[in-house]
Amino acid sequence: MRRKCGPWFSKKVPNVIFVGSQTAGADGNKTSIKLTDGNKIIFSGLGIYYPDGGETQRIGIKPDVVVRPTVESIRNKEDLLLLKALELIDQKK
Numbered sequence: 790m791r792r793k794c795g796p797w798f799s800k801k802v803p804n805v806i807f808v809g810s811q812t813a814g815a816d817g818n819k820t821s822i823k824l825t826d827g828n829k830i831i832f833s834g835l836g837i838y839y840p841d842g843g844e845t846q847r848i849g850i851k852p853d854v855v856v857r858p859t860v861e862s863i864r865n866k867e868d869l870l871l872l873k874a875l876e877l878i879d880q881k882k
Contacts, residue, residue: 814849
């Protein structure tokens with residue numbers, strides 16, 4: 790079985806914290822098959838896995854700290870993800 794690396798490999802790096810919201814889990818390569826009627830089917834064909842062997846397909850990357858923009862933060866042009874990341878960095882000092 791072939792395995793690819795992506796941001797999830799950083800889960801093994803000490804002191805790395807993922808901040809944000811869970812991704813869609815649409816990963817891997819894009820494979821397309823042309824059908825005889827001219828249509829085509831497109832799907833991802835490679836498995837992408839966490840270092841522990843867990844799948845990411847249809848699951849996505851799970852953040853360590855969940856932060857989602859709000860309507861208010863968008864209106865106020867506040868980057869909640871950046872603010873949380875800076876807060877976490879300050880806590881480590």
